[in-house]
Amino acid sequence: MANGDLIKLGTFYLAGAKKVRPTKPWRSDTTPPGAPSVGDIPSFSAGQTIEIRDTDASDAYKIQWREVKGGAKKLLIADRDLLVNVSWDDLNAQGLIFGKTITIDGQQYKLRVLTGGSNYRGADGYSGGTPTDNEWDRIIVNEAGLNGLPTPTASDLDNSANSTDFNSAHNQFWNWYYMYSWAQETYTGNSAGRAIRGYLSARGWDYYGAAARFGVGWRPVLEVLNSVPSVTLTNPANNQTLAEGNTLPVEGAATDSDSGNVLTVKYKINNGPTRALQSGVSDGSKPISFARTLTYSGKRMYDGATDVVGVDLAENTDHTLTVWAEDDKGGKSAEVTRKFRVIWNRPPTISGENGDLGIMEEPPSVEYTVTEPETNPFTVTEKINGQVIRTFAGVAGRQETITIPHELWLRLEPGVQHALTIETSDDQGMTSTRTYTLTRFVDKIVFSLDFATMQQETKDFFTTDVAAKRLLLTPIWDLPPGAILLVEVCNNAYDEEPSWEDATIVVKLNRAHLFANETKTAAEWGINFRFQIEKGSATQPIYLKGVGGAFD
Known part of the structure; x- marks a missing residue:
């Protein structure tokens, strides 16, 4: 922020009722030269409380201030009077002349009015106030030459009242035309008088009795007592889901415009204990960075070896990481939050x-x-x-x-x-x-009895005392046209080289095969058979589900 910047902050309450920001900030009993109508500044009644509270959501209720920084003080000066027909005594009774501490949106301020000089300088009140270092002349008239603030023209400084004054850039910035504003000082020429500024000239100085109300207004000033720190959180992203061993990086930076303040960045998860992330002494401009990696393990969140929350984090529930900064003067930043969820157990x-x-x-x-x-x-x-x-x-x-x-x-x-x-x-x-x-994929079926792996009782069934003469095989199959079939049988299955005989035709005809072989080299006789079925030109599936039969 810089000199002259427009700040919208706080809301004006009169007798407990919030008031919209005046859009015609001049006297409400007359129409000034150049103005379209009478003004709309609220009028004070005896006994009413005057307050500035936290900023309302509606822009119409937000007070507009001009930021001014000169020397060690940072001021926010209302760009118009918020109240008219109020006496210096009325304001002083509520601590609003020399100042009282208030809090707006968590930030502390001293709420007061400007200094305006205890007398006029030169021949008349249009030459400004004295002492010359008063705030009205230094800031509003900009005799201090502050960058960012407008400088009044000759028309703004004379004692005429016309549309040129009303429409001037300086008046549109500060709204002094046709509106007196109370200053702090007592008039040196009369102890009952109090300084007032503005009205016909941006440099105008005059005085009213401390109890006078008519035509004089309240232009509040906020003196920033301690700037609230601010926090920027760059990590983690919002709405993460953490599984076992996952990390939650907490990274960002905190700033405090008050040089020399000790700044501490803190965090917590849900309503768990508050822990420090980083601390340092602010130089008024350079951010203080912070970075910490939290680890989710065994249903809990750890900062190194420290259990951050102290209880298991529930599944299917939003958990909240909250980060903020505090200074050693009582200032606290807005809280920045991130949501996350956890998974207790994942499948292999x-x-x-x-x-x-x-x-x-x-x-x-x-x-x-x-x-x-x-x-x-x-x-x-x-x-x-x-x-x-x-x-x-x-x-x-x-x-x-x-x-x-x-x-x-x-x-x-x-x-x-x-x-x-x-x-x-x-x-x-x-x-x-x-x-x-x-x-x-099968394009050939080859099937035979394996005597080497066959169970003994099955092997006994196919062992004969003498050479078998006939063998009837009855396959359970579906053999479509085009399939190529070869069925071979033997009666000397135990030989190293059995005498295989072609039985294809008789099997297809469901007839018994007559063995031609009558010799063996092994100690025993045995029956065996083998099928070989190739797809050939068949277009339908081939099935071989089993083989039955008999022999003698």
Whole structure:
């Protein structure tokens, strides 16, 4: 802020009722030359209280001040009289002449009137007041030559009253035309008289009796006693959601225009204890920066090793970080707040992304790892189409591989999509799933009995005492036109090189095959058969669900 800046601050109350800012700030009993009508400044009645309270939300009720800084004092001078037909004694009785401390919007001020000189200088009152260092002449008339304040023209300083005075830039800035304002001083020529300024000339000086009311007004001045600090919060962003281990950076700067004030930046979360962020001595202009990183862990917020709030932070609830600054003179900045939420527990995380593995001729093999944000114990379950492949206790970060066992792979229907899933659940009940889809592709079915892995009771069934003469196979299948079929059978299955005989035609005809072989090299005789079905030119699916039969 600088000299001459317009400040809207506080609201004028008369007898407890707020008053709109006058828009015609001149006498209310007559129309001045050049003015459109009589003025609209409120008139005082004996016994009424005069107050300035906190700033009203409506602009019409906001008092307008001109900022002036000269020397050690910073003043806010009303740009017009707010009250008319009020005596010096009325104002003095309420402490409004020499000053009393008030608070507006949390800032303390000394509320008073300007000094205006105890007598006029020169031959008449249009030469200004004396002593010459009075505030009216130094500031309003700008004899001090303050940058940012207007300087009156010759027309503003003479004793004529006309539209030129009314419309002048100086009068529009200070509104002195046709309105006397009380000053502090007692007239040296008559102890019953009090100084008044303005009216026909910006430099006009006169005096009225201390008890006189008619035509004289109250132009308040605020002397800033201690500037309220201000805080700017650059971090954190509003409405963050914090999970285990996440941080909440608290960063920004505080300023205090009063040089030498000890400034302390403070914060709290919700209604928890107040903690200091930073402190320093203000030089009146340079911001004091602050930065602190809070960490969310185990449902609580920590400042280093200190539990900031002292209780668990609830889930699904807005929590409030509040930051403000205080100086050692009692000034306090406006509070700056940020909302945030917390998550108590998150599910384990499975690496990779859901996706389609495509068309596959062999069982897939997918590598993955699982991490647990809260380091809770967790279990991993692998499934194909909802059927459990395996379940085991997980180890965070360890590489795992999911595949489909051969016996389950063979049972998967070709040509349709299947779901391969990985599920992880921690001991708090949080679960995550990774799903891969795949389609099994089969263009050839090869099937035979494997004596090496066959259970003994099954092997006994296919073992014969002598060479079998006939074998009837009755497949359960769907063999569409165009499929290529080869069925082979033997009666010396235990030989290293069995004598395979083509039984394709008789199987298709549902007839028994007559064995031609009558020899063996192994110790035992045994029956075996094998099927090989190729798609060929078939356009329909091929199914082989099982094989029945008999032999002798």
